[in-house]
Amino acid sequence: MALLSGKRLLVTGVLKDSSIAFHVARLAQQEGATVVLSSFGRTMKITQAIARRLPETAPVVELDVTDTSHLEALPGLLREQLGEDAALDGLVHSIGFAPQGAFDFLAAPWEDVATALHVSAYSLKSLSVACRELLHPGSSVVGLTFDASFAWPVYDWMGVAKAAFESTARYLxxxxxxEGVRVNLVSAGPVRTTAAGSIPGFSQFEDTWEQRAPLGWDVGDPEPTARAVCALLSDWFPATTGEIVHVDGGVHAMGA
Structure with missing residues (x-):
């Protein structure tokens, strides 16, 4: 039996076929899952086009995680795609955004910081609560983070948002x-994604990560991270929750 046979999953954050979320959706389908994607606004058409590159074209529901009306409508939209009596076996949170001003720690205005925290941290709670009526004992919520244990170069208020994100996961x-619902995170090393491209100076991570990683690291390969997400969505971690699984080539365990 395939790892995710019969599972019904919502995967957020698919913007390009290079994104981690896209590869999670691809691997999940290959392992037997039914996948629904989410997007909103001008990116809906982009996500719908990318969805056709999956092994099976996945439906795309509209969801802006900062819009209460979208969150309230989400269960109904998922039932339309999965069936009126369908449960949701897994939820993948791959959402993050910060205005450019948030990448200047000392000068960032509260408005930019608030946006980063809302989209990149609070949304894990709001999305999970929105899907709560569809989740069931055995369901798994998995989010993607970038290790918030340190103050990284250039990451600034996005790093603070990731720290809040990790704390939010523990409280969830x-x-x-x-209720039998597991909540875990995968802390990935730097991968060339749309989100990474919006971070000024992100190449600083790319230039040094492979040198520090005992296992080496390929910034162009999202599959190791996607595999970890799929493993946590499966039934193979029935007693694991509140955990952060590092998929970073081992950098998190190394000293300077």
């Missing part, structure tokens, strides 16, 4: 655990 694990 606490509150959804009694």
């Amino acid at each position: 694990a606490r509150d959804l655990g009694p």
